[in-house]
Amino acid sequence: MPKFHKHIFVCCNQRPATDPRRCCDPAGKADLQRAFKIKLAQLGMKGRVRANKSGCLDQCEHGPNVVVYPDAVWYGHVTAADVDEIIESHIIGNKPVERLLIPDSCLNAESCPHKQRRGD
Amino acid sequence: MPKFHKHIFVCCNQRPATDPRRCCDPAGKADLQRAFKIKLAQLGMKGRVRANKSGCLDQCEHGPNVVVYPDAVWYGHVTAADVDEIIESHIIGNKPVERLLIPDSCLNAESCPHKQRRGD
Numbered sequence: 001m002p003k004f005h006k007h008i009f010v011c012c013n014q015r016p017a018t019d020p021r022r023c024c025d026p027a028g029k030a031d032l033q034r035a036f037k038i039k040l041a042q043l044g045m046k047g048r049v050r051a052n053k054s055g056c057l058d059q060c061e062h063g064p065n066v067v068v069y070p071d072a073v074w075y076g077h078v079t080a081a082d083v084d085e086i087i088e089s090h091i092i093g094n095k096p097v098e099r100l101l102i103p104d105s106c107l108n109a110e111s112c113p114h115k116q117r118r119g120d
Numbered sequence: 121m122p123k124f125h126k127h128i129f130v131c132c133n134q135r136p137a138t139d140p141r142r143c144c145d146p147a148g149k150a151d152l153q154r155a156f157k158i159k160l161a162q163l164g165m166k167g168r169v170r171a172n173k174s175g176c177l178d179q180c181e182h183g184p185n186v187v188v189y190p191d192a193v194w195y196g197h198v199t200a201a202d203v204d205e206i207i208e209s210h211i212i213g214n215k216p217v218e219r220l221l222i223p224d225s226c227l228n229a230e231s232c233p234h235k236q237r238r239g240d
Contacts, residue, residue, distance in 0.1 A: 003192050003227055009129065009174065033175075047228045054129065055153075055173030069189035072123050107123055108167045 002048075006091050008036055009054040010078075011065045023056075024063035032064055035080040039087050049091055061115040062102045074102040076114075122168075126211050128156055129174040130198075131185045143176070144183035152184055155200040159207050169211055181235040182222045194222040196234075 010033035011024035025032070036051030057065045062076030066086070073096045075086065082100060090096045106112040130153035131144035145152070156171030177185045182196030186206070193216045195206065202220060210216045226232040 003194070003224070007187070007189070007192075009172070012175070050178060052129070052177065053175030055132070057172065058170060067127070069127070070192045072127075072190045074123070104123070 004048065004050050006049045006071070007069045008049065008051045008091070009057065009067050009069070010036060010051060011055070011057045011063060012053040013056040021060040022063065023060065024065055032066075032078060032080055032083075035083045036087070039083050040091075043087070043092075045091075059102060059107060061112065062106065065102070068096075071096070074107060075100040076102040124168065124170050126169045126191070127189045128169065128171045128211070129177065129187050129189070130156060130171060131175070131177045131183060132173040133176040141180040142183065143180065144185055152186075152198060152200055152203075155203045156207070159203050160211075163207070163212075165211075179222060179227060181232070182226065185222070188216075191216070194227060195220040196222040 012030045012033055013023045014025055014028045015021060015023040017026065030053055033051055033053050040046060040049050040051055057067060059065050059074065059076065064078050066075040066078045067073065068090065073090065075097065078086070078100060082097070086097050086100070106114060109115070132150045132153055133143045134145055134148045135141060135143040137146065150173055153171055153173050160166060160169050160171055177187060179185050179194065179196065184198050186195040186198045187193065188210065193210065195217065198206070198220060202217070206217050206220070226234060229235070
């Protein structure tokens, strides 16, 4: 069998509610990852595309975060309402969803406008 | 800042001890992921290479499993003793560690010799 055509990692990290960095899955229920998984199963993509839980992806100020490999496409502020569009446009159509992309200038940056905003 | 040069996902999944599929991190301590993280920090690679916890990578019969993206290189039966070699040969030298590779024919396969062996 081939490698995964796309491998989607969905941050399911938790931190205490008082942590200024917040976290991507405060309820600890992996609802976003499950939404991807269910949609992929409905489309018969199991085994070709995987939606994986991940630990902290270290872009906390943009969370909830998702990264799609091998493309290395990063999405921020993703909700369950975005899952269909990401799968249809990007996973199937190879066209990343522009409106959800984390700008390259923000990735792994010491500071960015979003980081400041979360530190309010 | 650029995207991660390499993004290492280390399966930290747990299952009950009675589960025939076993799991990659029965102690639930993420020791393998931490070993990668410490070594990368020692080498000053933080922010360029990330060792991430992941949920089940779905190649359980080969575990403990590690996948390196964007290369999509899969390793099986990885232990803390392998971390230096993976980082030095693959992450720095771009030469995957052949002896630890999961064969393409096993990835996502319905059955493979390793799957049968774990079902003893």
